[in-house]
Amino acid sequence: MDKVDCLVVGAGVVGLAITRALAQLGREVLVAEKHQDAGMETSSRNSEVIHAGLYYPTGSLKAHLCVEGRNSLYAYCEERHIPYRRCGKLIVATSETQLEKLAAIHAQAHANGCHEVTMLTAVQAQAMEPALSCAAALSSPGTGIIDSHAYMLALRADAENAGALFAFDSEVVGGIATADGIAVWVCDGTGQETEVLAKTLINCGGLWAPRLARSIAGLNAESIPPPYFAKGNYYSLAGPAPFSRLIYPVPETGGLGVHLTLDLAGQARFGPDVEWLDNVDEAVDYTVEPTRADKFYCAIRAYWPQLPDASLQPAYAGVRPKIAPPDGNADFLFASHGNLRYLGLYGIESPGLTASLAIAAHAAKLLSHS
Structure with missing residues (x-):
């Protein structure tokens, strides 16, 4: 032995x-x-996103280790010359009914030590990202992307x-x-x-x-x-990216909503959605069905109304290794x-x-x- x-x-x-x-x-x-x-x-x-640590319950391991890990990761990228960009992100309320949730995220971010997160009016957010449609937004300059x-x-x-x-x-x-x-x-x-x-x-x-x-x-x-398995499908955008920052909607149950992320080459991709899988034993089917994109258009157009028809192409899928059911x-x-x-x-x-x-x-x- x-x-x-x-x-x-x-x-x-x-x-x-x-x-x-x-x-x-x-x-x-x-x-x-x-x-x-x-x-x-x-x-x-x-998504290859370096998260700032905004959403997680104060005092949780996710909150503490995300904030600590973010700082360590940026330093490590500098030390080892790993490609990354601190591009920032906007979390957007697409209607007046979401303003209360946005304010709660703002408070949670500050409770977690993310004091750089600020609230923006619609005019301020659109000055940063002219293609954006929103009622208000949060700016998280500490968010970035990395070559994982x-x-x-x-x-x-x-x-x-x-x-x-x-x-x-x-x-x-x-x-x-x-x-x-x-x-x-x-x-x-x-x-x-x-x-x-x-x-x-x-x-x-x-x-x-x-x-x-x-x-x-x-x-x-x-x-x-x-174990619980939540599949997330991603779709890439045909054509140039309309934003220079990541754009996230107010989170949904099971995930952070269909958001826009960028890779280091500037290519935009949207996702992930939340698709709960049953009876996963030996392998995961990572196939991205083209028809699932139909639901993406409505979600994306809530914050980017100019999204062209037929512009989303299947990219890839991942699975979140969860240990709580859909309602937990x-x-x-x-x-x-x-x-x-x-x-x-x-x-x-x-x-x-x-x-x-x-x-x-x-x-x-x-x-x-x-």
């Missing part, structure tokens, strides 16, 4: 950040990733330079909690299984983190949340077992990318006595 100090399961952006943090602390770290490369699920299927792939490459390079090892095409298919750690079975692409004893196992399985936890005998079942909300969850022989990270949806460095620091602190 092979033995290792720390086994990180999952090489998404959070798994990479935690691996980097632990390796730079001198821990021996092995990463098992079932795909052939890093970040091939949720981490490469999102370049970011993940930098995290992996830092981790490897600190001694971490990566095993791709290697899926953890089960295990058992013991007095000495977590013994797991790792299956490679040929079907061959290897048994590994990890003094500490860190479950960064994203969408599949709860399922992985349930495959390990001896873990406290009550500490493992049920949940914070990030860090669940331990057996004197931190196991640390499970559950429900690491947005703002997981923004918060990733802060999540890693938090996890490393939790694991400092393991």
Whole structure:
């Protein structure tokens, strides 16, 4: 049986950040990733937005780690020359009936430490973005965009330079909690299984983190949340972007509404919507149906009335790894077992990318006595 100090399961952006943090602390770290490369699920299927931390309940891990992670991420991008842009965003009320919700977001942002967020009249917002239609808006200058792939490459390079090892095409298919750690079975692409004893196992399985936890005998079942899957579809805009900032509507249940984001080349894309999936067992269908765009036009024209007909094209889809049903909300969850022989990270949806460095620091602190 092979033995290792720390086994990180999952090489998404959070798994990479935690691996980097632990390796730079001198821990021996092995990463098992079932795909052939890093970040091939949720981490490469999102808006690539650096969030400011406006929406989340004050005192929650999402609020704290987003604000802390945003600052760390901007600094890391500068240090490692990762492409990014602090473009800012506007959150818009498209009718008088939404002004109360907009004011509540403004108050929440300031409670979370985002004091740079300001309220704008419709005239002020339209002076910044002439194509915009709104009753009022919030300006969040701390919001930005990032090349998430370049970011993940930098995290992996830092981790490897600190001694971490990566095993791709290697899926953890089960295990058992013991007095000495977590013994797991790792299956490679040929079907061959290897048994590994990890003094500490860190479950960064994203969408599949709860399922992985349930495959390990001896873990406290009550500490493992049920998974819920919320698919988000994105559509790209044919033609030049009408805005220089990100444009977000007032949030909707399950997500932040159909918003406009930009990539670093200036291409505009809209999404995601919220499509709840049932009975997701082994794989996710990431197909973007062209007909779903029909509902986008109405939502977008609430803040950009000049959106041309037939200008939205299917782009890509992602899935939010939620741990609360459609009518609920949940914070990030860090669940331990057996004197931190196991640390499970559950429900690491947005703002997981923004918060990733802060999540890693938090996890490393939790694991400092393991």
